[in-house]
Amino acid sequence: MEQAELERIREMFDREVRERLPGAPVRAEVLRYGEAPEVEPGQLIARVVLAAPDDPVERMRTFKEFHEAHIAAVHALREALDTLPANILLQVVASSGPVDAETGPRIQLLAHGGPGGAVAGLTRIAAEVGQEDLETVDTLIAAGLAASRAEAVRWALARIRERPAYAQLRARTSEIADLESQF
Numbered sequence: 479m480e481q482a483e484l485e486r487i488r489e490m491f492d493r494e495v496r497e498r499l500p501g502a503p504v505r506a507e508v509l510r511y512g513e514a515p516e517v518e519p520g521q522l523i524a525r526v527v528l529a530a531p532d533d534p535v536e537r538m539r540t541f542k543e544f545h546e547a548h549i550a551a552v553h554a555l556r557e558a559l560d561t562l563p564a565n566i567l568l569q570v571v572a573s574s575g576p577v578d579a580e581t582g583p584r585i586q587l588l589a590h591g592g593p594g595g596a597v598a599g600l601t602r603i604a605a606e607v608g609q610e611d612l613e614t615v616d617t618l619i620a621a622g623l624a625a626s627r628a629e630a631v632r633w634a635l636a637r638i639r640e641r642p643a644y645a646q647l648r649a650r651t652s653e654i655a656d657l658e659s660q661f
Contacts, residue, residue: 524567538583
């Protein structure tokens with residue numbers, strides 16, 4: 479994405495946040511791939527960061543109160559982002575400091591029907607991977623073998639299933655399950 483387009487999206491999102499959440503203790507961020515590990519290639523994360531206390535219980539209380547008071551505004555932000563020609567994930571995060579992948583509580587709203595949305599016949603899973611594994615997945619995307627991190631993982635799993643050793647592993651697993659059921 480061109481820098482000018484990214485700046486336009488950042489300005490638009492900041493304006494939308496200020497208009498829809500006037501007086502709320504929040505800041506707006508728009509992150510692209512490389513600025514945060516949870517941003518996939520070709521994706522942006524539009525993040526609303528709610529200032530919250532350090533204490534986890536109080537932070538959760540603050541987040542719940544904000545969510546209850548502003549749920550319609552948050553969904554309106556999502557709809558505004560849906561009009562942009564980019565794959566954007568909206569996050570609302572409660573934080574007392576810098577935000578990283580572990581900061582929370584948080585909610586995420588995906589583009590309707592966009593990448594990462596529910597796909598018939600697939601089950602959503604979450605996995606934590608190290609930097610080396612993340613680079614491997616992103617390389618599959620950069621090489622054109624997959625369009626998203628989820629698709630890259632599905633591609634890698636399909637390659638494992640193609641190996642003869644996998645069929646042997648499945649057979650052994652089935653034998654173990656049969657033996658366990660006899661106890």
